[in-house]
Amino acid sequence: TQLLEQSPQFLSIQEGENLTVYCNSSSVFSSLQWYRQEPGEGPVLLVTVVTGGEVKKLKRLTFQFGDARKDSSLHITAAQPGDTGLYLCAGSLAGGADGLTFGKGTHLIIQP
Amino acid sequence: EAGVAQSPRYKIIEKRQSVAFWCNPISGHATLYWYQQILGQGPKLLIQFQNNGVVDDSQLPKDRFSAERLKGVDSTLKIQPAKLEDSAVYLCASSAHGRGYGYTFGSGTRLTVV
Numbered sequence: 619t620q621l622l623e624q625s626p627q628f629l630s631i632q633e634g635e636n637l638t639v640y641c642n643s644s645s646v647f648s649s650l651q652w653y654r655q656e657p658g659e660g661p662v663l664l665v666t667v668v669t670g671g672e673v674k675k676l677k678r679l680t681f682q683f684g685d686a687r688k689d690s691s692l693h694i695t696a697a698q699p700g701d702t703g704l705y706l707c708a709g710s711l712a713g714g715a716d717g718l719t720f721g722k723g724t725h726l727i728i729q730p
Numbered sequence: 731e732a733g734v735a736q737s738p739r740y741k742i743i744e745k746r747q748s749v750a751f752w753c754n755p756i757s758g759h760a761t762l763y764w765y766q767q768i769l770g771q772g773p774k775l776l777i778q779f780q781n782n783g784v785v786d787d788s789q790l791p792k793d794r795f796s797a798e799r800l801k802g803v804d805s806t807l808k809i810q811p812a813k814l815e816d817s818a819v820y821l822c823a824s825s826a827h828g829r830g831y832g833y834t835f836g837s838g839t840r841l842t843v844v
Contacts, residue, residue: 622772640750651833660734660821686788706772716825717763717786718833720772 622707622721631728634696634726640690641707650690650709651718652681661706663695687712697728732756734836736822742842748810749757751839755803759834761785762799764807765821767838773821779805812843 623642631637641650649668653661665674667683667690674681678701680693690707704725708718731781735754743749755762765773775793778786781802790797794813799805809816819838826832 644767658837660823660837662835663833705839708772716761717775717778718773720774722770722772 620722621711621719622709624705624721624724626724627722628725628727630729631697633698634729635672635724637694637697639692639694639705639726640689641691641721643709643716646687646712648687648697648712650683650687650707652690652692653706653708655704655706655723664666697726699728699730702726702728703712731838733759734822734824734834736820736836736839738839739837740819740840742844743812745814748808748809749812749841750806751820751822751841753805753807753822753836755805755822756833756834759824759826759828760802761825762805763825763833764797765823765825765835767819767821768806769818771796776807809841814843817841817843 621643623691647665651666652664654664655661665681667681670685670687672683676696682691694701704723705721706723708720737752741749757833762779764776767773776790777797779799782799787839795809819840821835821838823833823835
């Protein structure tokens with residue numbers, strides 16, 4: 619059973635379109651992070667959210683943590699080819715150990 | 731600051747052979763993690779160190795995998811004997827604070843077992 623379910627698994631859209639990626643769980647997380655990973659490299663941290671209902675913006679990327687701290691979303695506005703990559707959500711379970719639990723990721727391709 | 735260094739970048743071995751991976755975390759980072767990322771999946775935690783002590787190794791296949799972090803700095807992860815299903819990217823990450831904050835990952839070692 620996957621603790622963090624990401625959807626969609628694959629997404630291919632045209633440059634300039636908007637998109638939303640979802641990360642859902644039945645468990646409560648003390649914090650949740652979003653990473654972007656390019657081929658042959660390790661994941662790179664984009665954002666950490668810790669408060670239920672929290673919204674963070676990073677240029678064209680908007681991250682939201684659900685009120686119950688069980689889910690999160692990543693919205694990209696006016697996607698660009700440079701946004702192409704594997705987007706991973708990862709969380710630390712409330713009351714659990716430090717190590718992050720990762721979702722399987724969303725493979726995003728932005729076509730020029 | 732320098733990132734997390736890992737070596738080698740690539741390794742191909744035959745099944746039943748042994749292999750070792752090395753990680754040098756960011757200077758001053760007390761927490762070090764080893765993750766296994768199988769193709770098409772997200773990383774899975776294998777082991778977490780706090781300084782030179784093991785905090786969590788519940789998902790480490792201890793019959794074949796071992797890891798150590800001498801002097802609370804560098805770490806090595808060993809597989810002996812390797813199986814075909816061990817083919818994956820092995821990622822090392824370090825953090826100053828733990829609790830899911832401030833993770834920095836290395837570029838990983840891609841292991842192919844044939």
